[in-house]
Amino acid sequence: xxxxxxxxxxxxxxxxxxxxxxxxxxxxxxxxxxxxxxxxxxxxxxxxxxxxxxxxxxxxxxxxxxxxxxxxxxxxxxxxxxxxxxxxxxxxxxxxxxxxxxxxxxxxxxxxxxxxxxxxxxxxxxxxxxxxxxxxxxxxxxxxxxxxxxxxxxxxxxxxxxxxxxxxx
Numbered sequence: 001x002x003x004x005x006x007x008x009x010x011x012x013x014x015x016x017x018x019x020x021x022x023x024x025x026x027x028x029x030x031x032x033x034x035x036x037x038x039x040x041x042x043x044x045x046x047x048x049x050x051x052x053x054x055x056x057x058x059x060x061x062x063x064x065x066x067x068x069x070x071x072x073x074x075x076x077x078x079x080x081x082x083x084x085x086x087x088x089x090x091x092x093x094x095x096x097x098x099x100x101x102x103x104x105x106x107x108x109x110x111x112x113x114x115x116x117x118x119x120x121x122x123x124x125x126x127x128x129x130x131x132x133x134x135x136x137x138x139x140x141x142x143x144x145x146x147x148x149x150x151x152x153x154x155x156x157x158x159x160x161x162x163x164x165x166x167x168x169x
Contacts (some may be wrong), residue, residue: 003031007046017047021057025064034065062116070105070112072150075129078115081122090126093140
């Protein structure tokens with residue numbers, strides 16, 4: 001099924017096409033990896049809504065990415081609860097061990113580091129979202145273990161992919 005067909009199918013569930021913008025953006029981001037201007041315009045055109053409405057949602061919510069992100073998008077909460085529990089120190093640590101600044105992606109494309117205003121998980125502070133998963137009660141040791149685990153999944157996937165090749169490929 002094409003992206004257009006998926007968006008049209010999702011939009012059919014809503015009485016107002018404007019209400020279908022968020023599901024449409026999720027579909028488009030899954031298809032393209034991120035949401036550059038032309039993709040946002042295509043979503044607006046498919047839904048028949050004002051382009052500004054699509055741009056507003058895509059740039060407001062941290063789950064949408066208008067620029068490419070790494071394989072693992074590390075989104076560290078920097079709201080009050082997390083800040084009081086050490087998120088600033090964790091951000092500094094992440095910047096050091098990854099060799100990047102907030103907003104950047106590692107040269108190998110594995111990690112993008114961002115801060116977000118609130119992940120709605122104050123009871124687990126400090127917290128970071130990686131993809132759809134929350135990682136709670138973070139400290140330097142847990143951050144290091146998480147990074148090692150994420151790197152290992154890439155290594156395991158590479159080995160699995162290589163072993164799946166037929167001889168002579």
